[in-house]
Amino acid sequence: MREDELLQADSYRDRISSVTEGGKRNWVYALMPEGKWYSIRQKLAWLYLAVFFVIPFIKVNDMPFVLINVVDGKFILFSKIFWPQDFFIFAVAMITFIVFIALFTVVYGRLFCGWACPQTIFMEFVFRRIEWWIEGSPSQQRKLNESPWTATKIGKKTLKHALFLGFSWLIANTFLAYVVGIDRLWEMMGQPLEHIGLLLGLLGFALLFYSVFAFVRDIVCTTICPYGRLQSVLFDPDTMQIAYDHKRGEPRGKYNKNATRTFGDCIDCKKCVQVCPTGIDIRNGVQMECVGCTACIDACDAVMEKLSFPKGLIRYASENEINTGRKFRFNNRMKAYTALLVLLSALMIGLVATRKTIDVYVSRARGQLFQETSDNKISNLYEAKIINKTNKDLPISLQLDGVDNGAIRLVGNPDIVLKKESINEITFFVDIPKEQVVQRSSHIALSVYSGERHIQTVETKFLGPFQ
Numbered sequence: 406m407r408e409d410e411l412l413q414a415d416s417y418r419d420r421i422s423s424v425t426e427g428g429k430r431n432w433v434y435a436l437m438p439e440g441k442w443y444s445i446r447q448k449l450a451w452l453y454l455a456v457f458f459v460i461p462f463i464k465v466n467d468m469p470f471v472l473i474n475v476v477d478g479k480f481i482l483f484s485k486i487f488w489p490q491d492f493f494i495f496a497v498a499m500i501t502f503i504v505f506i507a508l509f510t511v512v513y514g515r516l517f518c519g520w521a522c523p524q525t526i527f528m529e530f531v532f533r534r535i536e537w538w539i540e541g542s543p544s545q546q547r548k549l550n551e552s553p554w555t556a557t558k559i560g561k562k563t564l565k566h567a568l569f570l571g572f573s574w575l576i577a578n579t580f581l582a583y584v585v586g587i588d589r590l591w592e593m594m595g596q597p598l599e600h601i602g603l604l605l606g607l608l609g610f611a612l613l614f615y616s617v618f619a620f621v622r623d624i625v626c627t628t629i630c631p632y633g634r635l636q637s638v639l640f641d642p643d644t645m646q647i648a649y650d651h652k653r654g655e656p657r658g659k660y661n662k663n664a665t666r667t668f669g670d671c672i673d674c675k676k677c678v679q680v681c682p683t684g685i686d687i688r689n690g691v692q693m694e695c696v697g698c699t700a701c702i703d704a705c706d707a708v709m710e711k712l713s714f715p716k717g718l719i720r721y722a723s724e725n726e727i728n729t730g731r732k733f734r735f736n737n738r739m740k741a742y743t744a745l746l747v748l749l750s751a752l753m754i755g756l757v758a759t760r761k762t763i764d765v766y767v768s769r770a771r772g773q774l775f776q777e778t779s780d781n782k783i784s785n786l787y788e789a790k791i792i793n794k795t796n797k798d799l800p801i802s803l804q805l806d807g808v809d810n811g812a813i814r815l816v817g818n819p820d821i822v823l824k825k826e827s828i829n830e831i832t833f834f835v836d837i838p839k840e841q842v843v844q845r846s847s848h849i850a851l852s853v854y855s856g857e858r859h860i861q862t863v864e865t866k867f868l869g870p871f872q
Contacts, residue, residue, distance in 0.1 A: 422684045422694045423627050432550075433623050433684040434543030435533065436676075440703025446520060450530040453521070458575075461582035461590075468796050469586050476584070479826070485757070486794045486826065490764060494756045501749040506632075508742035510639040512735075514646035518632065519698035524617075524625050527576070529682060529698070532569060532618040539565045543679070566619065573614035577607050623683045627694040637693060642724040643736050647697055649677075649688045649719050650727055657688075660712060670714050677701035677719060687719055763799070763823070764792040765853050767865045770832070775868045782836040783869050784814075789831040791853070793823035799855055805835060806850040806862065812836045813851075835867065842869035 425431045463470040465484035472481035480487040480495075487494065509517060518525055539561050540546045549558055582590045593600045617625060626633060640646070649671075658668030671688065678686045680700040685692050687701045705719040725731050770786040778784050793799055800822045805811040815821070816832040823829045835849065849867045853860040 421627050422692075423624050431684060433682065434546050435682045435684075435700075436543050436679040436704075437534075437537050438680045438698075438700040438703050440707060442699035442703050446699065447530060449520065450526050453523075453526050454530070457523075458579055461579060461587045466796070471583060472586055473583050474585065485760070486762070486796065487760075488792065488794055490792065491760060494753070494760065497749065497753050497756060501746065501753055504742065504746050504749060507639060508739070508746050510636055511641065511644060511742060512739055514640065514644050515633070515636050515695060515697040516645075518626065518630075518696035522696070524630070525682075525696060525698065528618055528622060531572060533682075535568050535572075536565060539568075566615075569619050570611070570615050573618065574611045576614050577611035580610070581607060623694075626696050627683055633693045633696075640691065641736075641738070642728075643734055643739075645721055645723055645733060646691060647687060647695060647699065647702060647719065648691070648722045648724070648727050650717070650722070651688070651690075652727065654688070654718050670709070670718050672708065672712070674708055676704040676708055680704045691724070761861065762794045763801075763853070763855075763860045764794070765861045765863050766790045767851055767863050769866060769868070775870065777839070777870075778836060781839050782812075783839050783842045783867075784834050784836045785867050787833055787835060787865065789833070791823055791829045791831065793825055793827060793829060796825050798825050799823040801860065802854050803831075803833065804852045804854060805837075806852055808837055808841060808849065810838050811841075811849075837867065837869075839869075842867070845869060845871055 420426070423431050423433070460471050461469065468484050468486070469481050470484055472479065474480065478489045480491075506517070536546065540549055549561065552558060578590065585593070593603065597604050621629075654669040654671035656668050657671040657673040658666075660666070660672040675686075677688065678684070678701075680703070681687070682698060682700065683694040683696060685694045687695065702719050702721075706716045709716050709718055723733055726733060767787055767789045770788050773786045776784045776786075789803075791801070800820065802821065803813050803815075805813055812835075814834040814836060816834070821829075821831060835851075837849075845868065847867050847869070848864050850862055850864050852862045
């Protein structure tokens with residue numbers, strides 16, 4: 406190996422792509438990609454953005470389709486209301502999501518980052534496109550930044566940052582709509598002075614978004630996001646990733662159509678570097694900063710096509726595929742992750758499907774013993790908490806099961822109407838003929854009905870006299 410190659414090998418990867426040799430910020434001026442993969446990503450990005458901005462406006466049965474109100478502990482997913490009592494479902498969902506991320510990364514690498522991550526979607530398909538539209542190509546952007554402040558530069562910078570701020574404000578308000586609901590958001594917009602604290606918080610949130618997309622940018626992916634660090638632990642030689650075929654591409658050399666080519670297929674045009682949103686050279690191998698966006702694939706394929714070389718010098722491939730030519734293999738670890746994911750998904754689906762919209766909890770009143778009534782019955786006092794998770798008031802009735810001549814006497818209003826989205830407390834007596842109480846402590850069953858519809862049956866203890 407030559408001395409310059411040894412020096413390059415010794416210094417390779419001694420810093421992340423966002424930092425120069427002098428330790429300063431390496432600002433990335435990414436070229437706008439073109440090609441098959443970018444076109445697919447762009448269509449998916451428009452779909453993601455449309456879903457994100459439209460969902461707060463969707464209502465089903467006069468309820469938001471999705472509401473994540475952390476402050477009040479109220480969650481609506483797909484028009485189903487979830488309360489803190491349903492937290493175990495979220496716990497299972499979180500475990501399932503973590504396993505899914507692990508499985509997905511083991512099989513497909515950092516595909517999520519390039520195709521579905523909100524940071525990438527907003528940065529590459531909103532903010533960077535605004536920048537390309539106003540300031541032009543990367544060379545024009547660099548020239549503009551290095552030029553003195555003129556009326557043209559001030560106008561372009563003002564327009565760009567005004568649009569950045571406006572879109573950040575829109576994003577912040579959309580997130581707030583997911584928390585409080587679109588109707589509440591419109592109401593607060595009409596009375597901003599009455600919600601000055603929330604308004605200041607929202608402004609701070611918008612400025613945070615603006616700072617991320619105007620200044621922090623690729624550092625989120627290369628330094629801040631823990632997923633980039635995690636992927637190096639989850640990758641194995643069979644993981645699908647964006648890879649450079651070094652066997653086919655090396656040694657690199659400029660293209661000369663009038664000479665017999667003695668180099669590999671890589672002509673060292675650096676198009677793959679110019680389009681990379683994190684500023685890396687994919688030809689140096691798998692790197693933490695790679696977000697799997699496929700921009701380098703499109704750029705390289707376009708060059709290969711012009712030179713009549715086979716496409717795929719940079720492509721989706723595993724390390725084993727590049728080194729041995731062996732195609733992608735679904736190994737045992739991937740199978741184990743998949744089996745666990747299927748089991749957790751089935752459990753979560755079952756929990757959601759069997760989740761009750763009315764939860765009934767019944768217990769004997771504390772500190773109360775049984776009573777003997779004048780009509781020769783034993784009476785116990787009970788307290789019930791009934792959670793109505795629906796968005797409608799619901800009339801119900803209580804029924805004592807399996808006891809002849811037994812009765813339920815309500816304390817207070819004989820008509821029970823559960824208030825919507827609230828915990829309702831009810832106090833009542835259960836009377837059982839004395840001759841049927843044959844044990845000191847026995848179990849009784851109480852059923853809750855709404856009209857003719859059976860909601861739930863609960864068991865509780867009934868105390869009687871010593872026999």
